[in-house]
Amino acid sequence: MANKDIGFKVRKGTVHAIVGENGAGKSTLMKILYGVQRPDEGTIQIDGREVHLHSPSDAIAEGIGMVFQHFQLADNFTVLENVVLGAEKLHGIGEDARAEIRRISDDYGLDIEPDALVADLGVGARQRIEILKVLYRGAKIIILDEPTAVLVPQEVDELFDNLRELKSEGLTVLFISHKLDEVLSVADSITVIRRGTTVDTVDPSSVNARQLAELMVGAELPTPQTEESTVTDRVVLRTEDIVLAGVGTGRNVLDGISLTIHAGEVLGIAGVEGNGQAELVEVIMGMREPTSGLVFLGDTDISDWRTREIREAGVAYIPEDRQRHALLLEAPLWENRILGHQTEEPNVRGFIINAAGAKADTERIVKEYDVRTPSINVKAGSLSGGNQQKLIVGREMSHQPKVLVAAHPTRGVDVGAQSSIWDIIRQARRDGLAVLLISADLEELIGLSDTIEVILRGRLTGTFDPDTVTAEDLGAAMTGAASGPEETR
Amino acid sequence: MSTFSPRKLLLAVAAPVLALVVAFLVTSAILLLLGDPVVEVWQTILSWPKPRQLVQIVNGATVYYLSAVAVAVGFRMNLFNIGVDGQYRVAVFAGAAFAGQAWFPGPLNVLLTIVVAMVAGGLWASIAAYLKIRRGISEVISTIMLNAIATGVVQWLLLKVAVKQQGSNTISTKPIPESSQLSGLGLIPGATNKVYTLILLAVLVGVLYWFVINKTRFGFDLRATGRSESAAVASGVKVPRMVVTTMIASGALAGLIGMPLLFGQDHSYGTTFQAGLGFAGIGIALLGRNHPLGIAAAALLWSFLDVQSNALQIRAGVASEVVFIIQGVILFAVVIAYELIRRADVRLEQQRVARELSATRSDAPTPEGATA
Incomplete structure (x- = not known):
């Protein structure tokens, strides 16, 4: 009911x-x-x-x-x-x-x-x-x-x-x-x-x-609050001057994006939707070929790698639209646990799917990440958004990632799931993960990020320190307004 | 709760049964409207077949099975290979021309012919795959066009290599040597005719199909692409490569369709070779829900209806083509029924999950001490 x-x-x-x-x-x-x-x-x-x-x-x-x-x-x-x-x-x-x-x-x-x-x-x-x-x-x-x-x-x-x-x-x-x-x-x-x-x-x-x-x-309110900085000087993910030409003669969708993310750093990207965030993620994940520019994982140039190789190399990915990009809604949870890691333990043995291994590991994810489901055999589409997302996060964190690319990781999830996903990101950051966080939730960005970059019409237009910036300042930068509006709540 | 719960089995069987009932009713209504003898028609169709007819049914089903599996491979990744018909014609022609040359002795000739046919079918299908990934042309359109082209190409090539059979107008490729002809298996007692030896090939294809689709990484990628292409891309599946591989696999399987007929019955490819098998495969794959056993059941049903309808003209005075109405209505009904049942299944499961979760929640103590 x-x-x-x-x-x-x-x-x-x-x-x-x-x-x-x-x-x-x-x-x-x-x-x-x-x-x-x-x-x-x-x-x-x-x-x-x-x-x-x-x-x-x-x-x-x-x-x-x-x-x-x-x-x-x-x-x-x-x-x-x-x-x-x-x-x-x-x-x-x-x-x-x-x-x-x-x-x-x-x-x-x-x-x-x-x-x-x-x-x-x-x-x-x-x-x-x-x-x-x-x-x-x-x-x-x-x-x-x-x-x-x-x-x-x-x-x-x-x-x-x-x-x-x-x-x-x-x-x-x-x-x-x-x-x-x-x-x-x-x-x-x-x-x-x-x-x-x-x-x-x-x-x-x-x-x-x-x-x-x-x-x-029925519980205490979670707040996204970063603790003291865990940023190291070891560069984990770097992009160099990425350009993605628009369709036809239109302006570039991405225009010279250069980012550096260190181990233990959360880099937040703020922007009104449709300003190139989705495309940036797709370029980094190898799903879209940029017109020019390079992507480095550590010292390795991964610009020409395919999505699977990038994921195998330790880039975890939480897509912006979980129903379209992260799940097979009509497949059971344990098959969804395999998705995105079809070539990795414990999901496969050689070329054969290891159903038993995947099922056992799904049970573990369900337990550790508090995915509320009666069974790992129900279809992913039967779960609520928050539980779907917890399964995805659990899956992505299960392969010793070096980088987490998280696009709107708490969009449309309940407050409980939101706070546990924030906790997971914070814990991962302490453990030295480099996180690229794209979000429309400015409080999430301010609360989790070590650095915030604003993206506007495919360009990075400003760098903000989350400790001093307000949601209104960010909003103004995101819309390209010269100054923020005066009236606030 | 296991993956093989009785509920799932019931849902899986409900749709085809429902479709058969609907087909029975609709066909009866049509017969009644046209004043045809309804009772005699059903008596003829539903009578228990004689041993000779049983063999015909099994043989027909063997060919249908191969055709439907060829189609089903594509269906599993939402790739609609309507071109199985053209692919099997090209393949069986290539195979027959090769086998007729008798370059290799007996069984080796059979094996190599099968390889030649698979390569020919795969190559023909690869044209559609290329057009889809390089030019974005829907495989539905291109394979339909390629069917027409295949008919012409095969006809043209046949005229070049054909030998004229004595005392008839039909032309065909050179007959395969006797040592490579497969006389069949005497599986059904009391029948004078024999089951195609290459039924073994169909069984092997079925087992391999099940294994590859359900148990391998490739099969997982294929099913993931079918369920959600966008999710498959994000998971690292190279979709264009999957399209090419699957289309060629489907075409290569289509290449097998004509083999039981070639080695067990016709011994050459000619103008009288059975046509339309590829189209039947589409319907049978749908009816069998792309499942290796489901397709087998569907192929047997289709073949049963085909064979049983032969006697309609004599016993009931009704054109045997009435069976096409039955088959057509079954397909319509089953597609609708599957979709309805799929939706019901999704809804039921969502409700069940919500119910089970709320049950476990109210059992568990609420640590927050929340008041509702």
């Missing part, structure tokens, strides 16, 4: 936040509210009237709109085309629709131009289009699933202004997040879910982030 006894009330014209660990049942709850999944028991009432939601179209008919974490927009379409797609009957696809989009945009301060091409727009604008899409379909209740995960602080502030606007127009917003400061700053009321049940509904003015987190995990 994913959820039981979830109960909460949302007042009209408020922003109501739902917080909880991943795997606590937030996603299931959202699916039920949006009609994707049906509850076994219990009822949903809107304005005191019981509703039965069998499908998303039922939910839309009842005025419930959903903005997903991953945007569902066609890049090569204009805003107008994206908005009317699937809702052509409402206002047609022409002038009426355009007028309606302008009206909604003006009413709620969304600042959206109907004829702009989505491909030209930034993340913040895309999110506003998603909100506009649900408003266009007549939503009175808007559910936002982790809307700030992809935004920089400045964009988050803009989003919150939009939400306040929506609220003042009498709409109701359900805001799902596990970023507690944000929840506290924007919500009128907060419901905490833990292990599939509602723990409490609290007033944001009566709690602080720490208390809220303790409600959420």
Whole structure:
């Protein structure tokens, strides 16, 4: 049972936040509210009237709109085309629709131009289009699933202004997040879910982030805090002037990236998504051939090595998208333990897969890294995000790595898993591992890194000392703004 | 909980059984609509075959099995080799032309012919592999085109090397020497005809297929690529190389399809050589879920329907082509059923994991002393 006894009330014209660990049942709850999944028991009432939601179209008919974490927009379409797609009957696809989009945009301060091409727009604008899409379909209740995960602080502030606007127009917003400061700053009321049940509904003015987190995990709040420096002067990973040309005649995706990571050092890369971080990781991991530039592991030039050789040489890899790049969702856990280490002990003996060895070692990983699963034979896709990630981290740490390339290692995982992954990275750092940490979570970067580099449009544009930098400074550097914004929480 | 739980077995068997039932109902409905004798048709098809027909069924299944395994190798890594048909034609032609020359004595001639056929099938398939990795052309399109080209090429070459058979219009390659013909195995008592000797080849292929796919590193890489190409790349699999290797392996296996027929029955390749085997393999691989035993069962079923339908015209007065409707509906139904059952399986397992975890959690003392 994913959820039981979830109960909460949302007042009209408020922003109501739902917080909880991943795997606590937030996603299931959202699916039920949006009609994707049906509850076994219990009822949903809107304005005191019981509703039965069998499908998303039922939910839309009842005025419930959903903005997903991953945007569902066609890049090569204009805003107008994206908005009317699937809702052509409402206002047609022409002038009426355009007028309606302008009206909604003006009413709620969304600042959206109907004829702009989505491909030209930034993340913040895309999110506003998603909100506009649900408003266009007549939503009175808007559910936002982790809307700030992809935004920089400045964009988050803009989003919150939009939400306040929506609220003042009498709409109701359900805001799902596990970023507690944000929840506290924007919500009128907060419901905490833990292990599939509602723990409490609290007033944001009566709690602080720490208390809220303790409600959420039932334990103490983890904070990413580096201890004294363990940085040595032994260089483990070095890149030299990596350039990756863009498609066609566009600007370079990576433009002269030179990094040095020492044993015992965590080098954090901060940047708005899509500024070359993913490509940098792929170049280092040998999955993409750079146009020019070199990568060294210790003193060895590994620029021409293939992914498998690089991994065998001791580069552990936690990919940014675990479902697409780190797991076979339909394969059992023990086969996933083999993935990425198909040529290494204890997974193989010569050319033959050593199932017994891999299974025994999976049991060990499950135990040591606290992967919550009934068995190592269940499919990886059946586990919650946090447990999937713990399995991946456990696997990658099991081959005496020299370097860890971690892209968003705690994205979408619960607070408990997050703190244990941070602990693992810290421990590895003490043991002399060189870590390349790419993250959108600025607190994670500040808390774990020894050095932070900012990447903007494929260039490293600034080096920061995590002891002195603030999230706002980083945010400004990441967006290329001359100075940080004045207003903070 | 083991990998071989009864639940999994049940789910694995449910879909084909469901598909057979649906095929039975749909075909019956069509027969009824057209006023054909439903009862007689099913009596004919479902009657117990005579020994001679049993041999035909086994022989047919042998050929189908090889074809389906050739297709299944590609399927396991999401590579749709629709070109098995062309590959087996090219291969069997090359094999027959080689064997007919009788450069080597008896059994050695057989062995070398098999090698020649595998090389020919593999080479033909490598064209599609090359086009896919160098030019990004979908293997589905290129293999379909190559099927048509194979037909033409083989026809053209056949005319060059053919010997005219006396008293008939058919042409064929030079017959293979008697010492290299395989007379067959008398496995089924009471039958005058014999089971292809090369059924042993099919068994060997099945065992090797199972072993390579499930037990070796190569097989793991292949399955990983099939399940998630992006994850395979990140894990260090060189996907282009896998595409080439798998496509060539699939083509080489396709090269085996014609061998039982060549050595056990036709003894030459000519205009009357059985066609369409590659396409049947696609359906049989789907029905057998790419599993070595599943494919065997599917191949037997297909061959059973083929053989049993021969008597339809005489016994029920219905064209034997009605069997194509049955086979087609089975395929449709089974593909749908597999997908439904796969989704149900994923959902059930997710629920079960959540349930078992919440059960163990409430049993365990909560050290945090959390209040819910």
